[in-house]
Amino acid sequence: MRKFLLVFLTLLLAVGIFAQKLGGKLVIAMETEPVGLDPHLVTAFASHRVLENVYDGLLRYGENLQLVPNIAEEFQVIDPYTIVFKIRENVKFHDGTPLTVEDVLFSFERILNPDTKSPAAAFYQDVESIKAIGDNRIEFKLKKPMASALLPNFAGVNSSIVSKKFVESGKNLQLETNGTGPFYLAEYVPGNYIVLKKNPHYFVKNQPYLDEIRIVFMPEEVSRVSALKNGDVDIAKINEPLNVKQFPEGRFKIYRSPVLSYYLIGINTKRKPFDDPQVRNALNYAINREAIIKTVAFGEGVVTGPLSPMVQPWALLPKDFDEYTYNPTKAKQLLAQAGYPNGFEFEIVTSQRYNFDKVAQVIQAQLAEVGVRAKINLVEWGIFIKRWRESDFDAFISMNSGSIEPDIQFYRTFHSKGSTNVFLYSNPRVDELLELGRSTVDTAKRKEIYDELQRLLVKESPIIFLYSANQIFVSNASVEGFKLLPNESLIFLRETYKK
Amino acid sequence: MSFAYLLRRILTSIPTVLFVVFVVFIVIHLVPGDVVDMMLGTQNYLTKEQIEQLYKQYGLDKPLIVQFGVWLKNLFTLNFGTSLRTGRRVIDLIFDRFPVTLELSVLSMFFATVIGIPLGIVAAIKKNSFVDGLVRVIGLIGLSSPSFWVGAILIVIFSGTFKGFNIFGYVHLREDFLRNLQVMFLPSLTLGLMLSAQIMRMTRSSMLDVLQQEYIRTAKAKGVSYSQLIAKHALKNALIPIVTLSGIQLGYLLAGTIVIENMFALPGLGRLLLQAVNERDYPVIQFVVMFIAMLIVVLNILIDFVYTLIDPRVELR
Numbered sequence: 001m002r003k004f005l006l007v008f009l010t011l012l013l014a015v016g017i018f019a020q021k022l023g024g025k026l027v028i029a030m031e032t033e034p035v036g037l038d039p040h041l042v043t044a045f046a047s048h049r050v051l052e053n054v055y056d057g058l059l060r061y062g063e064n065l066q067l068v069p070n071i072a073e074e075f076q077v078i079d080p081y082t083i084v085f086k087i088r089e090n091v092k093f094h095d096g097t098p099l100t101v102e103d104v105l106f107s108f109e110r111i112l113n114p115d116t117k118s119p120a121a122a123f124y125q126d127v128e129s130i131k132a133i134g135d136n137r138i139e140f141k142l143k144k145p146m147a148s149a150l151l152p153n154f155a156g157v158n159s160s161i162v163s164k165k166f167v168e169s170g171k172n173l174q175l176e177t178n179g180t181g182p183f184y185l186a187e188y189v190p191g192n193y194i195v196l197k198k199n200p201h202y203f204v205k206n207q208p209y210l211d212e213i214r215i216v217f218m219p220e221e222v223s224r225v226s227a228l229k230n231g232d233v234d235i236a237k238i239n240e241p242l243n244v245k246q247f248p249e250g251r252f253k254i255y256r257s258p259v260l261s262y263y264l265i266g267i268n269t270k271r272k273p274f275d276d277p278q279v280r281n282a283l284n285y286a287i288n289r290e291a292i293i294k295t296v297a298f299g300e301g302v303v304t305g306p307l308s309p310m311v312q313p314w315a316l317l318p319k320d321f322d323e324y325t326y327n328p329t330k331a332k333q334l335l336a337q338a339g340y341p342n343g344f345e346f347e348i349v350t351s352q353r354y355n356f357d358k359v360a361q362v363i364q365a366q367l368a369e370v371g372v373r374a375k376i377n378l379v380e381w382g383i384f385i386k387r388w389r390e391s392d393f394d395a396f397i398s399m400n401s402g403s404i405e406p407d408i409q410f411y412r413t414f415h416s417k418g419s420t421n422v423f424l425y426s427n428p429r430v431d432e433l434l435e436l437g438r439s440t441v442d443t444a445k446r447k448e449i450y451d452e453l454q455r456l457l458v459k460e461s462p463i464i465f466l467y468s469a470n471q472i473f474v475s476n477a478s479v480e481g482f483k484l485l486p487n488e489s490l491i492f493l494r495e496t497y498k499k
Numbered sequence: 500m501s502f503a504y505l506l507r508r509i510l511t512s513i514p515t516v517l518f519v520v521f522v523v524f525i526v527i528h529l530v531p532g533d534v535v536d537m538m539l540g541t542q543n544y545l546t547k548e549q550i551e552q553l554y555k556q557y558g559l560d561k562p563l564i565v566q567f568g569v570w571l572k573n574l575f576t577l578n579f580g581t582s583l584r585t586g587r588r589v590i591d592l593i594f595d596r597f598p599v600t601l602e603l604s605v606l607s608m609f610f611a612t613v614i615g616i617p618l619g620i621v622a623a624i625k626k627n628s629f630v631d632g633l634v635r636v637i638g639l640i641g642l643s644s645p646s647f648w649v650g651a652i653l654i655v656i657f658s659g660t661f662k663g664f665n666i667f668g669y670v671h672l673r674e675d676f677l678r679n680l681q682v683m684f685l686p687s688l689t690l691g692l693m694l695s696a697q698i699m700r701m702t703r704s705s706m707l708d709v710l711q712q713e714y715i716r717t718a719k720a721k722g723v724s725y726s727q728l729i730a731k732h733a734l735k736n737a738l739i740p741i742v743t744l745s746g747i748q749l750g751y752l753l754a755g756t757i758v759i760e761n762m763f764a765l766p767g768l769g770r771l772l773l774q775a776v777n778e779r780d781y782p783v784i785q786f787v788v789m790f791i792a793m794l795i796v797v798l799n800i801l802i803d804f805v806y807t808l809i810d811p812r813v814e815l816r
Contacts, residue, residue: 035585043538114548190585219761222654223763223764226657227764229659230666386533419544
């Protein structure tokens, strides 16, 4: 009897703890609001943060950015040219209709259709064919042996699975949503807030824990800080590290994690004197990255090489590069060797977003010490994009989003035909390594290739990699289970609950 | 005010509105970076052909003057356009956003006049006294404090002191009247405080002017009570410049107060316009600007009408 009682009590306790996890309404303050809701079209950061909780891809990221099954319950790289996904059964869209292989095929057709103009089409340009095998498998055949390099794309919002019936009924996905994710979009008041509600059909049992998430848009940091202190919101994104001090531990919880996106100086490799790799290399020694992190980010960040130090096993660490040791004397020497003993003058184009202007000021001061005179030209973001696109700059300061997959991180940026190679950088060996890395299957060999590439990129510096800032969120003490991912995704809202 | 007068005023204002819209249209198209650039950002995922197709789809491949013509033509067929970025109808966006800005403007003007006019009167009556000096110094501080600073200070004070008072989280009046007023309180107080400084100064100088008039002396001689003298004889006659100023201020408020709407996370017209400019969302920019220009025109007519109420000698012909 006593034993029975013990078991009963344990069970009761377990149920109690579990029950505590369920339910609740979370109010989260974000800086920006979505620009459009079509998962295959959106490029805005804020759209991704909402839609990743509404739609599902074949795969998704796990806590350590490992790829885990999602709509696909299994995936298999049969050979470097072939990936097969087994589609999960009993997945339902928010409107209650079941998800089938047809919907998956339709989604990729829609992405690849040039009329859709989806950013994801570029990811899948080397896909030869997509076809269904039986009624629950999908096979991707590739033109190049790049199966492993392709996989992370399946976890992105732009590769979400949409309902064929819903789209073909003429619905505008920019305005209406119908996904399979843990939450459905219940209300959107532009300029004010978005309400996500628990999807009762969600295929992961007992998830999500929250009944409702209200995302309120608060562009000003002072408002987010005050709203959090005042109890108007439960959790908020904080951009200015100094503001964290306003939240006493105990009453508040602080979440911080490094991110994959990184600050960089982009250099026009066709303009003098930057057409000389030695000049670009010299700048590395003149820049004190730690000092930038200390001054601009108040220590909230990490120095990064071509890949974030988090991206293992691929990334070489900053200490692996001689260029990362601050050494103004050597910088002067190299500049003298390159024919610029008295330095030179150039313009840095940047905008006032994300503290770019402050990074520029610190770099201006650091370069002045080796006789290089940088003129900062602060422009509005639209003007910046125009000049970036047209390679109309000596150098610029900006931020790139990073990836856990070296091919995704490097190919489009540094290949002489890469779509974002606005640096006009061209090096046959780099092109060769990029092609090799993309098509090599053996991890050890791939690692060698990308090691060489990383060293070459730092040596030649079409981009000077600076640092990755930490992302910071603050919540009140009642929020539990909230996690940040280095790719800045908020998919763990599905495991968040309020005490 | 005759109907003919009204019609004439409206008709003569059409060219003004169109001119404003035309200038804004040209300027926003001449600024480097267009809607396609903003859409792609620093990612280059589309081919050249796809990008050209986008320009064509949005009609941006045509000469500017043709684009303006197309927009005008659509306007006359009541096709106000859709946002290029979010796919929402521009007219819906205005319907959603304008009530917020209208409420904010009206409440701000309420605070501005309730604070500004009495202080101005007191300063005028007690000219050159300590009270006058104090009011003038306060006015000067109000004039020179930027709204973002005043707003931030008020937020900090309120968020610490009054627990349970909703500073953020705008809801429509219909949904939750009390919460709406709470959320609107601080932003309208911020704007009201700033505007009250101008109104106060205007009231003071206007009152001083009027108080020296002979008819005031006559009224005094007649034995009119002091309060009646101030309220009926002096203030009413001093009101015209105050109304003019308030009208200008109201127009400025209705055009959307970007800083305050951003700071208090209010979904008003100013924020809509700012976002549209940032995104180069041409149809939204054009229609919002036209809407604001029309508002100012209507407001001016209304102010002229109010003149006739205050001073029967003013006649609108």
